[in-house]
Structures are given as C-alpha cells and as structure tokens.
Amino acid sequence: MLSSSPRPFRSLAPALIAGAAVLTLSLSACGSAATTDTAAAAKGDAASVSNGAAQIAVSVEKVDGEDQCVPDFASAPAGPVTFTISNKDASAISEVELLSDKRILGERENVIPGLKAVSFTVTLAGGEYQLYCPGAASEYQPFTVTGSAASAAANGLSGLLKEGTAGYATYVSGQVDSLVLAVAALQGAVDSGDVAASQKAYAEARPFFERIEPVAESFPDLDPALDLRVADVEPGTEWTGFHPLEKDLFESKAITDSSKALAAGIVKNVATLKSLTAELEYQPEELANGASGLLEEVQSSKITGEEEAYSKLDLVDFAANIEGSQQAFEYLKPALKDIDATLTDQISAQFETVNTALESYKDADALGGFKAYTEELKKSDAAKLTALIQSLQAPLAKISEKVATV
C-alpha cells in the first residue's frame, strides 16, 4: 500500500483460493446429515455427543405447506455443539443462526434447497438459546443447553471483540498522530510559498484523514470544517478545510494569505480531532459500520471524482478508504471467523481482489503514488471500479449485525 502507511496489513492468506476451498468443504462436509424423521417436533432429550461435540441436525423443509426449521433435538449438554443444516425444499429460508438473546453466536448462510448440508460448531455454556431461521413460519426455536461449561463461546467472542476494538482504537490514534505531523508539514510548505512542495504535502496528508474518515465524521462540526467539498457549502457560510486549499494549490496554483489561513485552520482542527479521539472507545458494530461507510465514500465521492476535483487525487483517497475499511475488518476478523467463517473468507477474498485491482493504478512518480483520476480515466474505468467496490460492500455490510453487542 502507500509507503506512508504506519502499519502494514496483516498478512492475508491467498484469499481467493482459500475462500473457495472453505466453501467447498462446508458444502460437502456432511452429505447425509439430515434426519429422516424431521417432520416430527424436536425431541425433548439431549443430543448425543460424537467427535467431541453434541450433534444437532437441523432440517429446513416444508411442514404442512409452511417453510420450517426442524432440529432433531431441542437440547444439548454444555460444551461444543455442532449444528448440521440441510434444506430439503423450503425456498424461503436460506440461513440459520444460533442466538443468545439477540447476539449471533454462529450461523450458516446459503442453506438452499438442492445444496449439500452445511454445519457450524460453537461452544456453549448452560442456558437458553434460540435457533433463528429468517423466513420460516416459526422463526425462533428455543434451544436449551444443560450444565455449565466453563468457557462459553459467547464469552470468548466478547473477548475477541474487545481486543479488536481496542486494537482499532490504537490504529485510529496512530493515523491521527501521523495526520498531525502531515498537516504541520503542509502548513510549513504553504507558509513558505512553495506551491509544488505544498501540493506534495497535501497529497501526503490526505490518506491519514481518509483512512479514518468515519471517525472524523462522527464529530458533526469537525468533519465539515475539515473536509467539505465546494458543492456542499451552504451559501453565506465560510468554506474551510482541505478542499479550498486544494483549489488554491491545484487550480489557481497560487498561495495567498487566505491559503495560509486555511492551512492554519486545518492544523488547528486536526489538533481538536486528536484530542477528541484520544480517549474514544469503539463498539464492534461501529467498526463494522465504519468499514462499510468507507466503501460508501468510495462509491459516492471518489469514483465520481468529486472528492479531489482540483488535484485529481481521488485514487489516493480511494486507496486510503479501502485501507481504513480493511483495517476495521481485520480487527473484527478473529471474532467474525467464529461467527461466520464463510462470510469472513468471502470478504477477505474481495479485499484481495480490490487491492490487486488497485495495484494497476499505482504510479510511483505521481503525487500520492497513484495515477491522477482524470476525466478520461474516469470514463474508461469508473464502471469497473464501481462493480469492484459493490462486490466488496455487499458482504461487508452484513458484518455489523453479526458483531453487534446488543
């Protein structure tokens, strides 16, 4: 990625291949797991344990003309529990989740008639759970776990999520610290009156902001003060922040007193951002929504070329948005893997695809390290870029619900 990135990406598996392999495994894991006596209500006694886990077979099927989820047992002893799900003929149901209150502990999507059975394993402590089958005539089935296993998956999950959000907070702080330095350098260049040096400093500062844009956006006054585009300026109000300075540096290519005032204002507002973010704690769903929000940013203002209308640095911002989005995802990944491994692999693969595609836009000689996003480039490539980002956002948007703490 960008050479200025303070934190390298965690190493990603060759995700496309890995994703496909996992999918194949999960599709073919349990060819004949469905119970034969599924129309009957779930038996009251607890499931038997084999392979170190209690085995629950969930048949998704039509019962008296209605789509239903039918587990063979409604109870299991505390410890690892494997749910094996097959869809006989209920086309309205395509996923099955295990819930503790509203929290998703494990889930399988693509539970579709005609496909082979899929399964997931969770470690459960004693208590009441629900099997949730969206689209079923009875969507919630109570599921009881008897006894009290010491380490419940739910606790393990919240631990993983806590680590993830704490890690993300550190990441944000790191970006803000770098941003503080970068805008100080920008101010220095502007004050010196050197347009070329200022352009370079501008291009170097932008990614630090763009990587954490959803965090900055959570402060309703600060984001407009720093990042308002000309089209969004209310008539009669003052236009401040990066973009009027961008206009001076890249359109009029002249540094005036007002340019210097703009640079000073950016430094001041970034200092405020630093103090506001210093003690912030994040919820897992905030990371997830932020990751998805960054992809919204890419689609609505970078691919359209609106963000950096004068400097044509949209692809620099684009790459920074993607990087910020991927970082948020990576911090959630350890927990997300337990909840939905298939989806996790799918998202990793899509990030890989996007990052590979971005490689072809790199240009070491260009400002910010990426090709200028000219009208010609936009015309030839915008549709392709849109499709790439949409393919990533579709699965990524789903994770918020899965890691939500309520």
Next chain:
Amino acid sequence: MSESIPAADTLSRRTFFNGTAAVAGVGGLVLGAGGALAGTAAKAPAALSDVDLMAQRATLSYPFYGGHQAGIETPPQDHLVFTAFDVTALTAVELQLVLAKWSAAMAELTAGAPVGKIQPEREQGIPVDTGEATDMGPQGLTLTLGFGPSLFDERFGLEKFKPLNFADLPAMAGESLNPALMGGDLCIQACANDPQVAYHAVRNLARMARTAVRTKWTVLGFGRASAGAAQSTPRNLMGFKDGTRNASGGVDFDEHVWVGDEAGQPWMVGGSYLVARKIHMLIETWDEDPIGDQQSIFGRDKKQGAPLSGTAEHDVPDFHATVDGTPVIAADSHIALAAHENNNGLKILRRGYNFTDGLDSVGRLDAGLMFLSFQKSPEQFITLQRKLGSSDRLNEYIRHVGSGVFAVPAGIPAAGSYYGKEFFA
C-alpha cells in the same frame, strides 16, 4: 393484498391456456383467467369494477415449478425487465451458489413473497429484500433464466454441458450492434403486470449475486408487443399490430419451441432457446412516411391489421394475389418474408416488448422493440433474420443494436432442485 384475496394461482395454467374462461366466484371476486381478460373482458359474465380488476391482476400468479419454465408459453404480461449478466466468480462453486440462490428466490418472488426480511428486527440488520414490491402481489410475475454460450467455456468446467451447435449468433445484415448490449453468461427475462414488481425481482436477484455476477445490459419494456393465447394482438411503436401469426397452441410449441433431444443435453429437454434483439426504430422518419408506404412495408393495413390481400386481421395472407400483375402483398414486405408459408413452415414464438430509453446520442427518440423469441433451435431465428436483414423494406427504419442468444433450461419439477443442478453433480 396478497393475503386477503385468494390468489389466482388456484387456477391451473392449463385452464388458462385452453381459454376455457374458467370463472370462479371466490371471496366475492370473479376470477377470470387473468391476462386473458384483456381480450375477453367484454364477454365476462359480470362486469368487474376497476378495483376488482386491479386486485385480480395483482393476485395473478403462475406456478414456478413445472416441466417448462414459465414466461414462454405464458400469455405475455404487460411489462418486461430483461437483464443479461456476466459471471465474475472464478470458481464453479460460486456459480453453483448463484444458481441455487436464484432458483429458491425466484420461487418466492413469483409467488409474490419477499426474498428475506424487509425490516429486520435487529438494529444493525441490513434489509435482505429491498422492499419496493411489498404488498403489491405477484402481478403475474414470471422469471425465465437462460445460459449464454460463454457460460460453457473453460472457466467453470462446463464445456461438456454445452448444447450441440450452441454459439453466439453470426453477424448478419442490418446490424449495428453495440458491444455494451451484447451477449452475457446468464440472462433473466422478468415479466409482470406491474413494472415495479418485475424490476424488484431483477434488482434483488442481481443484488444477492453481486459478489459473483455483474449486470451487463438491461432493457425495460413498457408494453407487450406480441400476443399469447386468448390475447388481442398489441401494436408495436410503428403503430402496427405485431405477432398476429405468432406460434400458438400445443402443436406449434412442440414443433417449433420446445427442445427435445436435439441439443444432446438432458437438461435442455423441455427447454428452449431465447433470442434477444434490441431493435432501435428510427421513429421520427417512420412517422413521416406516407400510409401507403407504411402498409406496403408491413404487408398489412394499419387499423385492422388485415393482410393487404384480405379484410380482417386473421385472414390468411394470399401471397399470390395480384392486381394488374403486381402482387398485392409485396414479396419484400415484412409479412411475406417472415411467413411460414414462405419459409418451409418455419415458425418462432415472438414475445417482444416495446421499449424507450429517452433520447439517443444524436438527439433522436431512443425507442423501439425489445425483440424476444423462443425457438427449438437458434437456426430458426438465424434463417428468418438472414432473409429479413437482407431484403426487408423495414430495414430502412430499424437498426438491431443489441443481441444475445441463451439456452433456456427446462423447468424445475419441484422444490428441492435448482437450475443447472446437473452441472455440479
């Protein structure tokens, strides 16, 4: 809406086609045979109020499961969304998931049901179904899936499932094809009596496959331009009745539309081939053409739709009739060139729709016919189009700008299977 009124799907499709005008009083509603009403409303035993008619159209539903896919023999609904897709997935497993998901979702959509939660309970939930067709009823929605020749290349290892002699259409006269409107690995023909219901279906199918499939081209049709069983013949945007001599009835379908063993693929037995041609009409110049020329170009009169050799629409054209030694129906008129009498008995099932896309790049009305035809072999279309493309006088006023040919598999017999299942055994 769909809950409160008994759905018309209790009427069998067979009844519908035989046009026996099954009239069942259910819940105070007279349920005629849905779309057939357009042609036979005047004969209905009791006058239906507008509200009842609307409700009846809304609740009309066609069975999704069966030997043939719906949307072929089905009398054409009023609106079309035709979309071709390219598969971007790199593995056969991903393609398999798309086909399985689509099949299950199509069963729900054609029954008027959403494809998942419109309003999830959890605050952080992303709505699964996009919601714009909520409570609108099935509206006679049919979803017809096709596979393009490119699907059977080496990407997914499907070469051995390719039907015999299945290939992209050859270049033909009269074309100015736009590469952005050509081909596709997959296509969906969505037809419904409400445009929003058809659009919702395609939008949601595309959405659920977004990581594996990319929309390539799409055409929205706003009015049917062909007649099915018991329907009156509609008009194309040139103002002429289109499809008067369409393939119809069981014999025609067996002989000209449904594929048997010819394709060499069991999954195509009971299927058909769909040819899609987006035809831009040069409307402004056509509009200034004298009526005599217009009628002689088609070989029919404009108001009645009667062949120039006859007096009523369904009169059999007499291609040998002459006046003062000149044929009444010109040999290069549209109906003469397309007539089965002049093509060794060859027929196709036309199922096209009028479309408009605003203005074209040079400021003309961008409108015309989204020609859709079903046939036992693409050769039927190719034979006819070669002839029309080289000598049809209509060519002065039309340009073929989009094109695709798709193998439409047989229907899914019952829940528990999906289109293309044979590919992944």
